Amino acid sequence: MCGIFGFVAPQPLPASLVIDALRTLEYRGYDSWGIAFLDGDLARERIAVLKRAGRIPASTPNLPATVIALGHTRWATHGGVTDENAHPHLDCTGTLAIVHNGIIENYLPLRRALERSGHRFRSSTDSEIFAHLLEDTIASIEEHHPSASDDIPTLVEAVRHAFNQVRGLNALIALHRPTRQLVAVKSTSPLVLGHGPAGTFVASDAVALVGYTDRIHYLQDDEIALLDHQGLQLFDRCTGQRRSARWEPLTLRPADTSLGGYPHYLIKEIHEQPRVLARIARERLDGARQLADLIRHSYGTFLVGCGTAGYAALCGSYLFSRIARRHVNAVIASEFKYQEHFLTDRSLVIALTQSGETIDVIEAVHAAKRRGATVAALVNVTGSTVARLADFTIPLSAGPEQSVLSTKAYTAKLAILLLTAHILNGSEHVGLDTLWRAIEGMEMALAPATLDRIRAVADRLVDAQHCYVIGRGLSYPTALEAALKIKEVTYIHAEGFAGGELKHGVIALIEDGSPCLVFSPLDETRADILSGAMEVRSRGGWVIGISPEPDEAFHVHIPVADVGDASPLVSIVPAQLLAYELAVRRGLDPDKPRNLAKSVTVK
Structure with missing residues (x-):
């Protein structure tokens, strides 16, 4: 989940551009950051390293121009959050620097062998072993094959041999001072290459290449x-x-990755949702038709995703049942491999993922393909691993999500699933009309009058320790997603429940003043969910109703549009806004919650 970046240029470029790129990639991890670059004239050239624990500061030291550099922003796995454990890491000779994303699963035996042969380690990370392993491999090649063919440069040959010795899902970039070269290699973890007039670039995500190139190549697992x-x-x-x-x-442009006048990416991306859904209504109907046809001819369809995408999958299972009278299974991606045994060559697995690099989703896709199943994907990053593995892909076209919390990709997935369910039912025109009504409902939920009510609720909840969220039917996944948004970004303990489960134990948690969000659309669940809300209120709970109409069970009513089966698209917006407003009031960074990173590329 770390972010890595590097460049080689024919003429010197400011080394600080690496730090600017790392800021773009910081959503992938912000425990520490670092940069390595060539410094000094040819006679005294060295690899200079600057690295620190913590987030990238607003101002960093002035750095000289250089023709080659690499950098890293870390999400810690092995070793604490310290300056020593920050990347880049050097070898013993100071001629190599490496940055790494992933986990080297066999790092302990490799480290012990390297220590026995005299290597000195400066960190407790698994990553540093690759610098020393590469150092040994280069020395061995130069000793035994001094006249190696120019067809395979020594550095490439060394990286090939060294990378074959490590186990796990990894992406690595190595800087070699003597040849002024970078080498990039990967296994599943993403790397994107770009070339332009200023030089050649490599990064974990294409967003870091915006402004430097207008064409990219996604590095494959079998390439160096x-x-x-x-x-x-x-x-x-x-x-x-x-x-x-x-x-x-x-296709990304600088405006896509800027704040655009908003104080944080999270609130910007929440406000972008109506525009994203309008794009889906105009451009993704053919994709939804093809997905519907795949479902129609499958024998067993499974929606898989993690976290927010997992809740989108659960909501999709309700939509297909309710609208298309079709049984579609929703499975958490990390659990899918334990349930893969019923897959056949007639099965369809639909992977839901923003980044397309989530390792649990990738493993689920591999499990499906091993058993001959067809794989479809709803994915936001078109060149990602899941997009390349899938037999059929519908791009979400939501634009970059730079806040760790997913918002617009979530509602984009729901919009496509809603359209697909209606197409299966033969009611495509109804699905489109419903989606356009939802877009109008989203805009209402983002209006100042609604925001004022949400801010008043946030003022009341800012010091809360617990929060409960209930919904039934289509609103149950919405309750789970709302609770996830609150806990992710505010660190308030929030739990989502099916409303009917209150009396089966959950209501024991309610005490005087306990806040409880209630999702109550105007559907068949309304009477039952309002009954549960009144039970919470009668036991001292403070009830916030998100509903088209008020009710005596609510202490506070946050109005939303009545949009029928599209209610999950609209109802989630006030919860997203509430999470954001709470984070701001609690002095937290809404874009970078503690311990979390955007693209979960490690197990």
Whole structure:
């Protein structure tokens, strides 16, 4: 989940551009940051390293221009959050620097062997072993094959051999001072390459390449990339043979990754949701038709996702049952491999993911493909691992999500599932009309009058320790997602429940003043959920109703539009806004919650 970035340029570039790129990638981890670059003239050239624990500060030291550099922003797995454990890591000779995303599962035996041969370690990370392993491999090649073929540069050959010794899902970039080259290699964890007039670049995410290139190549697991002042060379990781890049346009623009006048990315992305859904209504109908056809001809359909995407999957199972009279299973991606045994070559697995790099979703996709199932994907990053693995993909087209919390990708998934369910039912026109009504309802939920009520609720809840959220039917997944948003960004203990479960134990948690959000659309669940809300109120709970109409069970009513089966799209918006307002009042960073990162690429 770490962010990595590097460049090689024909003419010196400011080393500080690496730090700017790392700020763009900081959503992937913000425990520490660091940069390595060539400094000094040719006679006294060295790898200079600047690295610190904590987030990237607003101002950093002035750095010289350089022709080669790499950097890293860390989400800690092995080793504490310290300056020593921050990346980049150097080898013993100071001629190599590496940055790493992933986990080297066999790092302990490798480290012990390297220590026995005299290597000195400066950190307690698993990552540092690759610098020393690469140092040994280069020395061995130069000793035993001093006249190695120019067809396979020594650095590429060394990375091939060293990378084959590590286990796990990893992405690595190595900087080699003597040759002024970068080498990039990966297994599942993402790396994107770009080339432009200023130089050749590599990053964990294409958003970090915006402004430097207008074309990109997604590095494959069986490739190694060599970056030097002349550009990019690709090699087959197994054979060493040269390969050609498959360039595609980088469609992102600087405006896509800027705050656009908002104080935080989270509130910007919440407000972007109506525009995202309008794009889906205009551009994704054919994709929904094709997905509906895949479901229609499958024998067993499964929606899989993690976290927020998992709740979108659960909501999808209700939509397909309710609208299309179709049984579609929702499974948490991390649990899917324990339930893969019923898959056949007639099964359909639909993967839901924002980044397309979530390791649990990738493993679920691999499990499905091993058993011959068809894989479809609703994914926001078109060149991602899941997008490449899937047999059929519908791009969410939500634009970059730079807040760790997912908002617009969540509602984009729901919009596509809603349309697909209606197409299966033969009511495509109804689905489109419902989606457009939901877009209008979202805009109402984002209006100042609604926001004023939400801010008043946030003022009351700012010091709360617990919060409960209930819903039934289509609103049950919404309750789970609302609770997740609150706990992710405010650190208030929030729990979502099916409203009917209150009397089966949950109501024991309610005491005087306990806040409880209640989702109450105007559907068949209303009478039952209001009954539960009144039970909470009668036991001293403070009830906030998110509903098209008020009710005596509510202490506070937050009005939302009545949009029928699209209610999950509209009802979640006040919960997203409440989470944001609470985080701001509690002095927390809404974009970077503690312990979390956006793209969960490790197990």
